[in-house]
Amino acid sequence: MRGALAAFLLTVATTGALAVDTGQRFGDPGEQARYERLIRDLRCLVCRSESIADSNALLAQDLRREVEELMRAGRSDEEIRSFMTERYGDFVLMRPPVAPRTWLLWAAPALFLAGGLAVVLVTVRRRAAAARTNPAALDEEPDRP
Amino acid sequence: MRIPLRFLVPTLGFAILVGFFVVGLKRDPGVLPSPLIGKPAPEFTLESLGDPAWKLSPADFRGRHWVFNVWATWCVGCRQEHETLLAIAREDRVPIVGLNWRDDRALALRWLGQLGNPYAAVAFDPEGRTAIDWGVYGAPETFLMDARGIVVWKHIGPMTLDAWRRDFVPRLPAPESTP
Numbered sequence: 001m002r003g004a005l006a007a008f009l010l011t012v013a014t015t016g017a018l019a020v021d022t023g024q025r026f027g028d029p030g031e032q033a034r035y036e037r038l039i040r041d042l043r044c045l046v047c048r049s050e051s052i053a054d055s056n057a058l059l060a061q062d063l064r065r066e067v068e069e070l071m072r073a074g075r076s077d078e079e080i081r082s083f084m085t086e087r088y089g090d091f092v093l094m095r096p097p098v099a100p101r102t103w104l105l106w107a108a109p110a111l112f113l114a115g116g117l118a119v120v121l122v123t124v125r126r127r128a129a130a131a132r133t134n135p136a137a138l139d140e141e142p143d144r145p
Numbered sequence: 146m147r148i149p150l151r152f153l154v155p156t157l158g159f160a161i162l163v164g165f166f167v168v169g170l171k172r173d174p175g176v177l178p179s180p181l182i183g184k185p186a187p188e189f190t191l192e193s194l195g196d197p198a199w200k201l202s203p204a205d206f207r208g209r210h211w212v213f214n215v216w217a218t219w220c221v222g223c224r225q226e227h228e229t230l231l232a233i234a235r236e237d238r239v240p241i242v243g244l245n246w247r248d249d250r251a252l253a254l255r256w257l258g259q260l261g262n263p264y265a266a267v268a269f270d271p272e273g274r275t276a277i278d279w280g281v282y283g284a285p286e287t288f289l290m291d292a293r294g295i296v297v298w299k300h301i302g303p304m305t306l307d308a309w310r311r312d313f314v315p316r317l318p319a320p321e322s323t324p
Binding site for chain 2: 086
């Protein structure tokens, strides 16, 4: 029982380390690192939330081969990424590009934060004003100005 | 009557959220827009599935509209759409060219022998290189090219007669104008 549990826990704990693409593709460690970074940033379009580094779908295998060949042909990171977006669209990138039509997307967290801060600020000011004019009101209905 | 801001703001926020859901939930997340539409059909030179000596390329079909259908024997949706492709082929308005993707030649030929062959020609792409150039991410996918060889439409998923009549037929030249 204890052995089975240990085996189970070991399996669960190590699945995260199971890289699909384990082969050394490049002798040069710098190039290998560059290859790994590139395939982590490209989406496997059949599996959606996985990069082509994490997936062993046929398409992911083919795209990894394509990345390797483009690197060997001396293409830059930018050229390899645009090779992919010309064919598959921006969705193939795990990080959406910063462009006019994605500004709202990128600005969204800041906008939400600003909105939240504005609400806090207004509430605090109102309460402060209410406390100045009628301190007793705070105890009865703290939410109402 | 003045509606207090603290009711208005959450109501408005909720309405916006509902708006996003109404639009977003009706969309099929499996369908991605193709960046190829409006661009020339990507080049290829591939062997014909049935005859390795016959080399196929998009230039062979220029001068009239043509349909390019990506399929494989391992693809369930392809079997599903096969009857539809046969029906479209019987209409005889446009040639359907096949791209046999990441498949086995013998299996693919047997499939066409058993189920019927809707294709004017089938290009054989066992390594999936042409499929990458066409931005294929899951079979079946079906493209429509105009007479100049420009991609005008892409259908993702099994072809249906509804999709054919709705998205493809209106993009074809009127039957009278074709000799």
